[in-house]
Amino acid sequence: MECMWCHSDEAKQGTQSVYWELPDGTRAIEITNTPCVICKSCGMEYQEESIINEIEDQLMLIDTKQLDKKLSYEELLSVPKLLKRNYFRY
Template identity: 50%
Template sequence: MDKKCAWCESEKIEHRLDNVYWEMPDGTRAVKISEVPSVKCHSCNMVYQSDQLVKEIEDQLFLINTNGIGRETSFKNLMVQPRLLKRNYFDF
């Protein structure tokens, strides 16, 4: 887990669950994802997700049938969706 803010390097951070809006890989729409593990910095007020988590979400959205996802889903629900491929073969 992060111990410092990725933006300002302050140690005044809080790990929490937050709502985010994510663009679908095909660019046709965005979806609200609730309860996403996030970091809130109390120094610069930035709220963000770790680079690793961003990659996990991006890969998952790329590898599942997104037609079954409505306008909103939870992080847990998103991550348990069955994948069409085992991994992102386009990630070099």
């Protein structure tokens, strides 16, 4: 896998905890076991755009007031949606 920062081929898939501000700005949550790319060459650890969009869309579509301060990526994605899709994403 190629690192999007240094273009090395030493990047690998992994997981990490990330901290995300809720769309209403009231607080941030910790999302554990979030898919990421880890590059041994430059040391970057980052989420691919598809994962970022998936998290942001899910947070727009659920009742975030019911979320704990810490949950796993899989738990976040399993929260029932209030809307079918994110109408703000074109």
